[in-house]
Amino acid sequence: MxxxxxxxxxxxxxxxxxxxxxxxxxxxxxxxxxxxxxxxxxxxxxxxxxxxxxxxxxxxxxxxxxxxxxxxxxxxxxxxxAKGARASHARGDRLAMLEPAVLALARQARQLGIAPDQTIAALSRALQSIEQDDNA
CATH class of the missing domain: 1.10.10.10 (Winged helix-like DNA-binding domain superfamily/Winged helix DNA-binding domain)
Known part of the structure; x- marks a missing residue:
């Protein structure tokens, strides 16, 4: 872990x-x-x-x-x-926790007139940046 x-x-x-x-x-x-x-x-x-x-x-x-x-x-x-706390490793449960942030991002991108592919590329760059920071 x-x-x-x-x-x-x-x-x-x-x-x-x-x-x-x-x-x-x-x-x-x-x-x-x-x-x-x-x-x-x-x-x-x-x-x-x-x-x-x-x-x-x-x-x-x-x-x-x-x-x-x-x-x-x-x-x-x-x-x-807590010992009784269970990590929810089910992909669907974790994605459900992420859904509000993803919807907010999608709304903001649409309001800014940013194309879906550009939004996905920006999210991908952000994820890569965070991973690099974590590995530094």
Missing amino acids: PSPPAFFDIQPQLATPIYRQVVEQVQRLVAGGQLGPGDELPSVRNVAERHAINPMTVSKAYSLLEAEGLLERRRGVGMAV
């Missing part, structure tokens, strides 16, 4: 609240198999300092994920992916 990411990709300029970004990223990382049962998450303090955000925001996200059964609190250690 690939090593879990050290930090989240927090983007304060997005309309999506920061706590929601954290929740959704953890959900995707578990569904994608990048985080598995027992894997520890960065501490609330660590995430808050790294991204210059309020610790209560991170705590809220972690608490929601705990209530969902995806995370469990470990006394003296912090939060970890």
Whole structure:
């Protein structure tokens, strides 16, 4: 299994609240198999300092994920992916999680008058760029 990411990709300029970004990223990382049962998450303090955000925001996200059964609190250690959390490796389930972002991209491309083949090429370049960054 690939090593879990050290930090989240927090983007304060997005309309999506920061706590929601954290929740959704953890959900995707578990569904994608990048985080598995027992894997520890960065501490609330660590995430808050790294991204210059309020610790209560991170705590809220972690608490929601705990209530969902995806995370469990470990006394003296912090939060970890719950033992009962199951990564959804079914391709359809993961693609369903991606669908809202794909639809948003398609709408934006259409509004900008960008042809479908150009949109697909731009997405392909972005995916390659991310993969190169991950391998660096």
